[in-house]
Amino acid sequence: MLIIKYDFHSHTDYSDGVLTPTELVNRAAERQVKMLAISDHDSISGLYEAEQAIQTNQLELKLVNSIELSVKSDFGEVHIVGLNINPEEVTLVEAISRQQTLRWTRAKQIADKLESLNVTGVFEYLQSNCRQVVTRSHIARSLVELKHVKDMQQAFKKYLGKKGRVKVAAEWIEMSDAINLIHQAGGLAILAHPTRYPMSNRKLTYLIEEFKIAEGDAMEVSYPSLAPDKQAWLYQLLDKHQLLASAGSDFHYPDLKWSDLGHFKPVNPEVPHVLHHL
Secondary structure: OOOOOOOEEOOOOOOOOOOOOHHHHHHHHHHHOOOEOOOOOOOHHHHHHHHHHHHHHHOOEEEEEEEEEEEEOOOOOEEEEEEEOOOHHHHHHHHHHHHHHHHHHHHHHHHHHHHHHOOOOHHHHHHHHOOOOOHHHHHHHHHHHHHOOOOOHHHHHHHOOOOOOOOOOOOEEHHOOOHHHHHHHOEEEEEHHHHHHOOOOOHHHHHHHHHHOOOOOEEEEEEEOHHHHHHHHHHHHHOOOEEEEEEEOOOOOOOOOHOOOOOOOOOOOOOOOOHHHH
């Protein structure tokens, strides 16, 4: 297999990234990434700006249209990357619109609960500072900017995390429905960063089995902060369930060098890879 530098997981400011799509593709080209998937949370809006920037600036970069869907499984919330989708597929576009509405409804509920704790100004901040999709990271950032907490870590620990004071359940689509949507849009369904979910190895094993039963296609087996022993274990599960390999930086912020674009360990070239299907 011809090895090229790629990154199949990145974010722009249309979701919880910092860079605009134009800034992101320019950064990818500077780092000699040849294939880039922009996989914003529940958003495809950045793809159009990114493609236009590639053409205008004549970048040697192939954009792979993608999205990262938040879904519910029997083991909690997980994220599924839809790689190489048709962003104009009607059913997918309608589902994305519903997901975005659910996100803003949840954000308003969280802001109202924070208001009851005399933590004010959050929803107004979100309305002014979110380009499209609102996430808990945006809410945490608002708490920092409004000086209710000292940093993002404290925002999650005190208010938004598992043991925080403010809880509003997320109403995401079922994992099987998300996989079906991705397939209808001509894409590959990829289980994103599997070791980052707050679950035991045993539950993660069951999750991957559930993902395969739902006809998921691939799993990320290389991304920043993935320990070598965990990666070896993921390779075993990949082989067991006959899934394709994928990889990406999950890029959000330019000041985090360990998660920069294209920055992750190479995937074993002998493993079946999503590159074979693009």
